[in-house]
Amino acid sequence: MISCPTVRKDVIRWHYDLSTLFYRLLWGRHIHHGLWEGDEPPAVAQQKLTETLAAAAAIKAEDRVLDVGCGMGGSSIYLAKRGCRVQGLTLSPLQQAWAASSARWQGVSARASFRCADAERAEFDAESFDVVWSVECTEHLFDKPTFFRQVARWLRPGGRVAICAWLAGDRLATEAQRALVYDVCEGFFCPSLGTQENYQRWMEDAGLVVDRSDLWTERVMRTWEICIQRVRWTGVGLLGRIIDRDTNMFLRRFETILTAYRTGAMQYGCFVARKPLA
Numbered sequence: 001m002i003s004c005p006t007v008r009k010d011v012i013r014w015h016y017d018l019s020t021l022f023y024r025l026l027w028g029r030h031i032h033h034g035l036w037e038g039d040e041p042p043a044v045a046q047q048k049l050t051e052t053l054a055a056a057a058a059i060k061a062e063d064r065v066l067d068v069g070c071g072m073g074g075s076s077i078y079l080a081k082r083g084c085r086v087q088g089l090t091l092s093p094l095q096q097a098w099a100a101s102s103a104r105w106q107g108v109s110a111r112a113s114f115r116c117a118d119a120e121r122a123e124f125d126a127e128s129f130d131v132v133w134s135v136e137c138t139e140h141l142f143d144k145p146t147f148f149r150q151v152a153r154w155l156r157p158g159g160r161v162a163i164c165a166w167l168a169g170d171r172l173a174t175e176a177q178r179a180l181v182y183d184v185c186e187g188f189f190c191p192s193l194g195t196q197e198n199y200q201r202w203m204e205d206a207g208l209v210v211d212r213s214d215l216w217t218e219r220v221m222r223t224w225e226i227c228i229q230r231v232r233w234t235g236v237g238l239l240g241r242i243i244d245r246d247t248n249m250f251l252r253r254f255e256t257i258l259t260a261y262r263t264g265a266m267q268y269g270c271f272v273a274r275k276p277l278a
Contacts, residue, residue: 069137
């Protein structure tokens, strides 16, 4: 695991309050990578990632789902349209309002609700959910092992956790590779990035059984090639310099994360685990 001790939670919150509009304009309604099979448009690839994770976790109608790090509500609304009852969690008040408005606009507000809360401090009754879903949020958590213990408590027996996460490479052979991962942590406000092995161990230590641990790095890498092009075309990078230092650093690190993926310093993982029935 690579840690970046300079990251603060208030900065993460401010980043998403400030940058959600940038995400929407540059990338779309899902704040996550696309999963490519060919030359499909980014919006199709983003939806493919959501659909693939839902299929891997065997999500079905009437499942009670907790969406940790729900962003603008893209995954929550998709799952609600499939008949799930979804509780979304986001650290950002702006994202909470945006997601709630989107759910009303798309006619699923009775099945998808959104709460502004810190996922590491949120309280739910034991065995409240059939599925805990989190796409590219655990990177921002400060105590990942404790979070997965909470997840295990929140899940009913037989329930599943479905995670997509940015990962540090399993074997960071050089200081240059470690520096790349650190720079990603700093630029994207991640207190740490765990490895594939770390995630598996955290889930198993929490009493969960890992059914899938897949690497999708090659299939998601195009995300950053497109984002870099769009930053150049739109001139958003110049605007970032005006807004503040953190936003400028965030936009400049797009090249860094792409290099980290290409060199193996970072990977992209999908995990599905379940809480035993007994």
